[in-house]
Amino acid sequence: MKKLFKPASLLLYLLTILVFFFLGLLYAGLVDAGKGQGLAAGAIVLGYGVFAAFYALLAAIFAAYALRETKVKLLNKILGIALIVVFAIVVLRIVTKAASAANAPPVQQTQKLMGLGMVKPHFFENRCLYFYGQPNLQKSVSDHVPGDSLVFKKTEHGFAISYAPPWFAPAHMKMDYETLFLRMLSIHRDFVEVVVNEYTGQKAYLDRRKVNVTFWPNFLLSVNSVKPLDPQNNPVRIKPLAHASLVTSAYTFLKPVQVAHQWIKVALLDDKLKSAGTGWIMWQKDGELLIAYSLLS
Structure with missing residues (x-):
């Protein structure tokens, strides 16, 4: 048991955790594990890293117990090199992705479906509007976990948005005139489906009770x-x-x-x-x- 707590073994545990944590993050990024998951995306990606590090640590403990100290030191050298390489790849992916997002032009749809009309959030009564991904329409809104949200705040001159997802680009938004409309694609007893990004066509569902639904004829007359x-x-x-x-x-x-x-x-x-x-x-x-x-x- 003393072998498990020698400096070489402790270093093996640390290097194993770091290497496989970053490998887990890298794998999560490659498979787009958190894509479209809103608020849960960060936790999902982090989970990949944590689980990879945990299972690798179990293997490292077994290796420290079964191998000679010289073999453990050799593993440490290999893991040290691997840590530098994996960390460099992760940083490079982050920098490259950020640069691509900054330079890429907005994606335009070749054809926009007009949908059914517009919805306007009840931000006078509800300071938070939740976005849902693909709800089970057989269940009520309360049975679902939102993927992200839109948060409103009262200001001296009216209402403003204090938080919005980075992808939020509705049909009309001019909060100094208390104007906020999202294009409605479909309507259900409990939900409405809307376009939350007019550049990419990204869609989400809203709680129907939290918005004012206006079909095209009434909207155009206004x-x-x-x-x-x-x-x-x-x-x-x-x-x-x-x-x-x-x-x-x-x-x-x-x-x-x-x-x-x-x-x-x-x-x-x-x-x-x-x-x-x-x-x-x-x-x-x-x-x-x-x-x-x-x-x-």
């Missing part, structure tokens, strides 16, 4: 103005028909008045916001939004 994305192929017409005549009145802004299936009736306004009549434009077709809109101006 915006300040709209305009066709392709005015040549989607001009303002006098009726909600594809073959209807075009509006000839001059206008500067189009203010939503009424939504009817694929069409939206708009008030034609000049630069002084005086009415110049009404017209119709197609606002969606085959699940694709055909108009741009302005919330504030």
Whole structure:
């Protein structure tokens, strides 16, 4: 038993723990063990390192007991070299990943599904909004563990976000106007599925009770103005028909008045916001939004 507590054996334990801890972290990074796990990602990656170090330590204790001291010292030399190499690889991966993230342009989707509408968090009543990955829709929200969260705080002038995940990029966010909207893709009795990053298309689920759900027709009627994305192929017409005549009145802004299936009736306004009549434009077709809109101006 004395062999287990000799300096060479103690050094063997220390080197084994360090080498296999970093090897565990390296393996976790290679297999993307914490990817998409939100708050749990760090604990998952750390767990790989801890378990690798623990089982390797058991093997090291057995080796210290079974091998001669000269063999243990040789193992220490090998582990010392391995520690330098593994540590260098881990540091290099961290530096390379950080540089790639800083220089990479945002990923754009080739086509965006318009979804069902928008949701707005109830940050007046709830200071924390939880994100869920892939919930079991047969179970209630309380049966799930959130992957990450959005935290709000009361300020002198209203509300602000005190914490948001690094990937959070919603459809609209201007907290000085208390404006925060996320595009809704699907709705369930207890959950709503939303886009949490408009650049990458990343999705998450929210507790339906914690947000205000607004379907596209109601949302468009609440915006300040709209305009066709392709005015040549989607001009303002006098009726909600594809073959209807075009509006000839001059206008500067189009203010939503009424939504009817694929069409939206708009008030034609000049630069002084005086009415110049009404017209119709197609606002969606085959699940694709055909108009741009302005919330504030």
